[in-house]
Amino acid sequence: MFEIKIRDDFSAAHHLRDYPGNCERPHGHNWSVEVAVFCERLDSLGMGIDFREVKGALKEVLRELDHHNLNEIPPFAQRNPSSENIAVYIFEEMARRIDRPGIKISAVTVCETPRSCVTYYGPKS
Ligand SMILES: Nc1nc2c(c(=O)[nH]1)N=C([C@H](O)[C@H](O)COP(=O)(O)OP(=O)(O)OP(=O)(O)O)CN2
Numbered sequence: 815m816f817e818i819k820i821r822d823d824f825s826a827a828h829h830l831r832d833y834p835g836n837c838e839r840p841h842g843h844n845w846s847v848e849v850a851v852f853c854e855r856l857d858s859l860g861m862g863i864d865f866r867e868v869k870g871a872l873k874e875v876l877r878e879l880d881h882h883n884l885n886e887i888p889p890f891a892q893r894n895p896s897s898e899n900i901a902v903y904i905f906e907e908m909a910r911r912i913d914r915p916g917i918k919i920s921a922v923t924v925c926e927t928p929r930s931c932v933t934y935y936g937p938k939s
């Protein structure tokens with residue numbers, strides 16, 4: 815069994831609705847994102863999944879977030895753009911793109927700073 819990890823980042827503005835403090839005011843972060851993909855076996859090239867496929871899918875997903883005000887885009891119209899909810903969104907979008915026998919998204923980690931991160935492991939099965 816293997817776990818392949820790809821990292822990328824995006825910059826965006828957000829505010830946390832109803833937050834009891836200054837995060838309720840608009841501000842920005844350079845979020846870093848790590849996607850982990852679980853692979854049961856290796857293909858004929860000796861790869862679990864090509865890094866390039868995961869990188870490409872992650873770029874596509876992050877393009878929808880990069881340089882936006884997250885509160886103004888559909889995924890966060892109803893739910894707060896917390897790092898937790900951003901991780902869920904990225905997980906679901908990645909799973910739509912990469913999910914086949916023996917290959918599954920296993921975790922998405924989102925960091926607002928190198929000191930503040932959250933990891934989502936997918937829905938309880
Ligand atoms: N569990 C979570 N807690 C917080 C989130 C979150 O998404 N999930 N988000 C925030 C705010 O986005 C806030 O902007 C970040 O606050 P903080 O980590 O305190 O960062 P600061 O830059 O304000 O402080 P440093 O001391 O420089 O780290 C809050 N909480």
Ligand SMILES: [Zn+2]
Pocket residue numbers: 828837841842843926
């Ligand atoms: Zn913030």
